[in-house]
Amino acid sequence: MGCGKTMQLLQVAFNYEERGQKVCVCKPATDTKNGSKLSTRIGPERKTDFCFTRTDNLFEIIKKDYVHVACVLVDEAQFLTPEQADQLMQVVVKLNTPVMCYGLRLNFRLQDGGFEGATRLLQLAHKIEELKTICDCGHKATLNCRFLDGELVTDGPDILIDDGTSKIEYKSICPACYYRLIEDKK
Template identity: 45%
Template sequence: MAKLYFFYGAMNSGKTTRILQCAYNYEEQGMTPIIMKPKIDTKGDDKIVSRIGAKRKVDYLIEPKANVYDVIVESYTNVDLIIIDEAQFLTEKQVNQLMDVVIDLNISIMCFGLRTDFLGNSFPGARRLLDIAHELSEIKTICECGHKAMFNVRLVDGKVQTEGDSVAIDGEKNVTYTVACPRCFRLKTHRKFDN
C-alpha cells in the first residue's frame, strides 16, 4: 500500500543526504523516483545540494498556487516514488492533494522538511503533514549542549533574530541558522515559551 510519509527534523539534520540516498536506492532497483521542491526555496535553485557536497537536479519545482494532484496526474503517473524536499513550504491544500495522489494513484510520497520556523511555530505544510501523513519519522540532530535539537535559531550577521518573516533562506542576506534544544532555544532567544 502506498503511503504519505513525513520525515521531519531541524536544519542540518541530514535530510538532503537522506533524499539523495533514497533516490539512488530506488534507481539501483530499476525504479523511477522523482524529486520535487517548492519554488519558494531558492537555495540551490533547481538543484538540491547536501552538506557533504552531493547534488541532484530537481524534476519539478512546485509553484505556491500549483495543484500538485493535477501536475502528477498529467505528467508523473509512471513513477515509483515521489520525494519532496523542503516540504514545510507546501501549502496545506497541496499536502491534501498529495494524500489524494497516494490514494488514487497508489504512489508513495516521501516528504522531507522542517517542523517549525525560527520562532518555533509550525509551517503550514509541516502542520498538515503532521496531521495526516501515514508515517511520521523524526530525523534527529544534536544541540550544542548534547540534547536533541528541535528548533531553528535564525542569525543575521551572527546575531539572533526574534522578529521577521517566517521564510528567510539560509545563506542569503547574511542569514544563517543554528539548531537548539528547547532550553537552549529559550536561552538564545531570551524569552520563555509562555511570554
C-alpha cells in the first residue's frame, strides 16, 4: 500500500542471508495478484518458501520444515487468522525463532476497524514498528484506502478479486483527505 512493507521484509531477509543465515519467507495465499511471489513497487521481488491458507497451522508447518531458520518473515500479515497469530507466538516462544510480520493494521473500511489477524498480532507482539508513509497532501498517511476507477470506496469485501472490470487501487492517505473525499462524494 505504498509504505514499503514488502521492501522492508526483503531487506531483512537479505541481511540474514548476507550473514549466511537462512530465513523462511511466507504469506497468505489470498493475494492472487502476484501468485506465490513477493513483489515491490520499486522492483525487487522474491519467491516465498510457502503460502498458507486460513486453516493451516503455522506452528506445525514451521516446526516440521523450517526449524533450522534464523527468522520467519510473514508478508501480508493482516490476512492471518487470530489463531495463526497465536501459532506464530508459539514459534517465538517454543522454537525460539524470531517472527517478523509485515502488514496493515486497518482495512480500507475505516468504520468497522481492523483485520482480525492484525488486531491479534498487535495484542501479542513483543515489539511494534510503524512504517511511515506520506499522503499526497504531505501529512502522515495512516489509512489504507481502496479506489475503484479512481473513486474512493468505503464498502466491500476485505479481499477484492481483480476481474478486470474496474481498476482497483490502494492508496495510503491521511484522515483529513479521507474525510474530504467522503464529503466530495456526496
